[in-house]
Amino acid sequence: MTAPAVPLQAKDYKSDLKPIWCPGCGDFGVLQGLYRALAAIGRPPHEVAFISGIGCSSRIPGYTTAYGFNSVHGRSLPIAQGVKLANPELLVVVAGGDGDGFSIGGGHVAHAVRRNINITYIVMDNQVYGLTKGQLSPTSPKGLQTVTSPLGSLEEPVNPLLFLLAYGAGFVAQASPADMPGMSALIEEAIRYPGFSFVNIQSPCVTFGEDDQQLKVHKAKMKTLASLGHDPADQLRAMDLARAYGTELYTGVFYRNPNPPLPYEELIKLRIAEESKKARPRNRILDAYLQK
Amino acid sequence: MTTQKQTQGIDFATISMRDALDLAVLIEEEARDRYEELAAQLILHRTPGAAAFFTKMMRVEEVHRKQLFEQRTRNFGNQPSGVSREMIYDVEAPDYDEVRMNMTPRTALEVALRSEVKAHAFFVNALKHVASAEVKKLFEHLCEEEVEHQNLVKAELAKLEPDEPGSGDDFGDDPVAQ
Numbered sequence: 431m432t433a434p435a436v437p438l439q440a441k442d443y444k445s446d447l448k449p450i451w452c453p454g455c456g457d458f459g460v461l462q463g464l465y466r467a468l469a470a471i472g473r474p475p476h477e478v479a480f481i482s483g484i485g486c487s488s489r490i491p492g493y494t495t496a497y498g499f500n501s502v503h504g505r506s507l508p509i510a511q512g513v514k515l516a517n518p519e520l521l522v523v524v525a526g527g528d529g530d531g532f533s534i535g536g537g538h539v540a541h542a543v544r545r546n547i548n549i550t551y552i553v554m555d556n557q558v559y560g561l562t563k564g565q566l567s568p569t570s571p572k573g574l575q576t577v578t579s580p581l582g583s584l585e586e587p588v589n590p591l592l593f594l595l596a597y598g599a600g601f602v603a604q605a606s607p608a609d610m611p612g613m614s615a616l617i618e619e620a621i622r623y624p625g626f627s628f629v630n631i632q633s634p635c636v637t638f639g640e641d642d643q644q645l646k647v648h649k650a651k652m653k654t655l656a657s658l659g660h661d662p663a664d665q666l667r668a669m670d671l672a673r674a675y676g677t678e679l680y681t682g683v684f685y686r687n688p689n690p691p692l693p694y695e696e697l698i699k700l701r702i703a704e705e706s707k708k709a710r711p712r713n714r715i716l717d718a719y720l721q722k
Numbered sequence: 723m724t725t726q727k728q729t730q731g732i733d734f735a736t737i738s739m740r741d742a743l744d745l746a747v748l749i750e751e752e753a754r755d756r757y758e759e760l761a762a763q764l765i766l767h768r769t770p771g772a773a774a775f776f777t778k779m780m781r782v783e784e785v786h787r788k789q790l791f792e793q794r795t796r797n798f799g800n801q802p803s804g805v806s807r808e809m810i811y812d813v814e815a816p817d818y819d820e821v822r823m824n825m826t827p828r829t830a831l832e833v834a835l836r837s838e839v840k841a842h843a844f845f846v847n848a849l850k851h852v853a854s855a856e857v858k859k860l861f862e863h864l865c866e867e868e869v870e871h872q873n874l875v876k877a878e879l880a881k882l883e884p885d886e887p888g889s890g891d892d893f894g895d896d897p898v899a900q
Contacts, residue, residue, distance in 0.1 A: 440808055453763040453825075458818040469808055607818070610811045611730055636822065645819040 438472055440465035447492050452560075456633030456645060457487050459607025460554055463631075464490070464523070466610075467617035471521070478521045481510035483530035486561045487554035487633065490525040504534030507542040507551065514547050518695040521621065522549040529559050532568040532588045543597040543626055548693040550620045553590060554633035557643060564638030571676055574640070590630045591672035591684055595665070600687035601627035602668065604680060608648035612681060619683065625693045632679060648679060655682030662686040728813050728844055732805060734851035741804040742857040743794040746864060748805065749813045749844075750787035753837065754780050756815035767823040772830035779834055783814075786867075814841035826885045835875045842868035 443465045451457050468478060478496035482488035484503035491498025497520070501509045510524040531539065531553045542551070558576065559565040565578040568588040575582050594602045601623040605613035613631065620627035634644045641647070655662070660671060660682070668685035692700070710718070732745065757780035764773035820833045845865045852858050 437806075439806070448759075448762050448766070450766060451763075453760070453767055453769070453821040453823050454819045456819070458759075462818075466808055609727075611727055634819075636819070645817070 438469050438474060440469045443468045443475055443478075443494050443496060445493055445495050449489065449493055451486055451489070452635075452637045454636035455486070456556065456607050456631075456635070457490075457554055459610060459613070459645075460487070460552070460631050460633050461490060461493055463605075463607065463610060463614040463617055464494070464525075464552070466614040467621060468496075470614070470618045471621055473521050477519065478523065479510075479513055481506050481513060481522065481524050483526045483535060484561075485527035485530045485559075486556075486635075487525060487527045488530060504530055504536075504538070506530065507535060507538040510549050510551075511542060511545065511547045514549050515695060515698070518548075518699075523621065524549055524551045526551075526553060527560075527567075528553055528555040528557065528569040528588075528590065529567040532590060532593065536568070536588070539593065540597045543594060543599045543628075545694050546600065546625045546691065547695060548625055550617075550623075550627045550629070552617065552620075552629050552631060554631050555590060556633050556635040556639055557587070558635050558638045560635040560638050564635075571640075576638070587676060589672065589675045590628075591675050592669060594628045594630075595669050595672055595685055599628050599685070600625045600690050602630075602672075602684045603628070603682060604630045604632070604675075604684065606632045606645070606648045606652055606679065606681055608645045608652060609681060612654065616681075616683065619686075623686065623690065625687070625690050652679045652681050655680050655684065660684075663688040728811050730809050730811070732809055734848045735853050737852065737854070737857055738804065739854065739856045739860065740794070740798045740801060742854075742860055743790060743797070744803040744805045745810070746860070747787055747790045747794060748807050748810055749841065750783050750790060752807065752810060752812070753814040753816075753841075754783035754787055756812075757783060760816065760818075760821050763821065764823070764825070769824055771827040772821070772825045775827050775830040775834070782871075812840075813844050814838070828879065828882050828885050831875055831879045831882070835872060835879070838868050838872045838875060842872065 449458065449461065475495040476497070480491035480494055480496050480498040482491050482500050483506040488500055491500050499509060506524045506526050510522050514520060514522045555569055557567060557569045557571065559567050564576050566574065566576045566583050569590060570576065570583055570587055572586055573582040591602060591604060601620055603616045603620060605616045607613055616629055620629045632648060636644065655671065660667060662668070662683040662685055665685050671680055672684055674680060757776045761773045761776035761780060764776065814837055816833050816837045842865055845861045845868065849858060849861050852861060
């Protein structure tokens with residue numbers, strides 16, 4: 431890890447590639463929040479890797495100067511874990527949408543949580559498949575009419591917050607680009623958490639999203655968990671508050687493990703050190719052969 | 723957003739003239755960059771009228787930034803600054819969700835007007851906390867400028883015919899494969 435000679439600025443993480451999201455998309459704000467969070471953390475771009483799957487929000491790696499891998503649909507988490515294990519010094523951020531994370535990639539979330547590798551997973555939750563023109567996604571509200579549910583969805587949505595909390599994630603938060611300072615601070619806090627961390631960002635789709643999910647509505651609707659007096663160390667209360675997903679818009683840290691366990695990559699280092707002590711010195715291995 | 727939310731780590735009660743000028747420069751810079759981004763988005767999504775207006779706004783903000791920067795350089799040379807771009811959030815820059823594909827030039831002007839109103843409100847709120855006489859004078863001047871800009875945008879708006887029903891966003895096709 432190298433300390434930069436001059437403090438890094440948000441613009442240092444911005445690539446020359448211009449985002450092609452629809453004008454008004456919530457992802458523009460999320461991208462700005464990411465730049466700011468990274469500048470606050472101060473790791474230079476070459477020490478950061480963005481891994482994504484497929485979807486509008488999964489374009490994020492291309493819009494940063496960090497290392498990036500716009501990978502396979504739903505497989506961002508396994509790839510990100512591999513990247514982190516191969517080079518534990520890298521700061522690894524996973525970015526994707528609700529479809530990528532909770533439908534196609536849903537099976538990977540539980541294992542990323544229980545493995546607890548120190549990566550940050552940011553889901554830009556817009557409750558619809560935007561890139562493929564507006565199909566029902568796993569977080570679409572019940573009753574939503576889309577091209578794949580013309581009479582309205584009959585399914586209950588996945589609750590990403592409860593999903594992560596139920597599997598025991600050590601850091602679970604929710605944000606909206608309607609509050610840029612709050613969102614940037616939450617992303618920064620998630621990255622600083624020493625283990626697997628998750629931020630669900632309500633990032634509206636302006637083209638296929640519902641009117642009541644747009645940022646103007648967020649501004650009027652959002653309530654910070656701090657204003658409710660929530661203690662982020664209280665896991666059960668966090669689960670209780672998370673149940674309001676889809677009706678209320680709570681932002682802030684739902685749960686932060688006050689005693690984070692060592693992340694997986696640290697446990698591996700310890701295991702290697704332990705096993706190395708038990709191993710025979712190289713010359714004694716040869717002796718063992720010769721004695722036979 | 724309140725003044726407090728639009729800036730982080732800036733104490734208006736103790737802000738120096740140098741940092742106040744730097745803050746004003748950064749606010750114009752942020753607005754310039756945002757208009758440039760919005761214009762690029764709209765060009766990409768075939769909304770040339772609104773894009774042209776945002777490009778014009780980008781140039782206007784750059785002129786303001788330059789003027790303030792020259793004042794800063796005249797008075798304080800290259801002394802290090804106590805404020806940075808990371809401390810401000812959309813003070814005069816339009817919010818990202820203000821724009822839409824196929825928006826009309828009229829709606830683009832309305833976006834700019836709301837941004838000028840937002841910037842004016844920012845300086846009015848900040849003035850409540852400012853103690854230094856010279857910073858107060860600067861912020862009052864900036865307040866007046868924001869009102870002047872609002873009047874210019876209003877005058878431009880008055881020249882435009884009202885949008886026809888069904889124009890703009892309602893009329894556009896959904897985006898094709900990205």
